[in-house]
Amino acid sequence: MKLWKTLQALLLQQKARMEGVVVPDNMRCVQCGICSYNCPIGIDVRRYAWEGRPIRDQYCVTCGECVARCPRGVLHFETLTSTLR
Numbered sequence: 402m403k404l405w406k407t408l409q410a411l412l413l414q415q416k417a418r419m420e421g422v423v424v425p426d427n428m429r430c431v432q433c434g435i436c437s438y439n440c441p442i443g444i445d446v447r448r449y450a451w452e453g454r455p456i457r458d459q460y461c462v463t464c465g466e467c468v469a470r471c472p473r474g475v476l477h478f479e480t481l482t483s484t485l486r
């Protein structure tokens with residue numbers, strides 16, 4: 402079980418490096434704050450989700466923790482170009 406979770410985390414990190422930034426679907430967000438609580442950098446992910454903005458924080462290491470921990474599936478990765486509409 403632990404090995405599977407580690408593998409999932411590694412795959413998510415690889416996906417993040419390839420795909421760019423974390424983008425929220427703010428209509429689904431319930432403002433629980435689990436994403437912010439689990440961000441190792443201390444980024445206020447909850448606020449980005451509230452505002453419906455991509456996380457363009459220079460300190461984001463695209464670890465994928467916020468994406469993995471959100472119980473509502475609000476967060477996902479998008480390429481930089483696909484978010485520049």
Ligand code: SF4
Binds near residue numbers: 437
């Ligand atoms: S964990 Fe998900 S539902 Fe909770 S505040 Fe963050 S984005 Fe919103």
Ligand code: SF4
Binds near residue numbers: 444464465466
């Ligand atoms: S991807 Fe990682 S560093 Fe970036 S906001 Fe989410 S938890 Fe924080």
